[in-house]
Amino acid sequence: MSQTLLVELEDAESLAEGEMRTYKAGPFEVLVCRVGGEFHAVENKCSHQARPLHQGRLRGHLIVCPVHGAAFDVRDGAHKSPPAMCGIERFTVVRSSEGWCVEVPEEAKKAPVDPFGRPPMMQVR
Numbered sequence: 001m002s003q004t005l006l007v008e009l010e011d012a013e014s015l016a017e018g019e020m021r022t023y024k025a026g027p028f029e030v031l032v033c034r035v036g037g038e039f040h041a042v043e044n045k046c047s048h049q050a051r052p053l054h055q056g057r058l059r060g061h062l063i064v065c066p067v068h069g070a071a072f073d074v075r076d077g078a079h080k081s082p083p084a085m086c087g088i089e090r091f092t093v094v095r096s097s098e099g100w101c102v103e104v105p106e107e108a109k110k111a112p113v114d115p116f117g118r119p120p121m122m123q124v125r
């Protein structure tokens, strides 16, 4: 069974409804979105050409890539429209005694660093 690390999402409470913010969590850049009063976290990397999603539009539970318009559901990372052909990584957000945190795979601590700064593709669960 895979172990996870909790990484604090500093000041997440200040995110307003419909806003999003990026956080560094191990080798991942995590995009945290607040929709319907809940926090959702996905990898800030489009599965089409690995471009960041944080400058895209958040429409309800869909994040739309600013480059070519692929859309993903922030609740589960599912791919919802082309040109992307698959989903993106999704992370669990939990409330701990430290505040809001995101769970990332413990193996991420040992993951090799990509020379271009791209995090490795890993399954959270």
Ligand code: FES
Residues within 6 Å of the ligand: 046, 047, 048, 049, 050, 051, 065, 066, 067, 068, 069, 070, 082, 083, 084
């Ligand atoms: S890089 Fe996101 S749709 Fe092409």
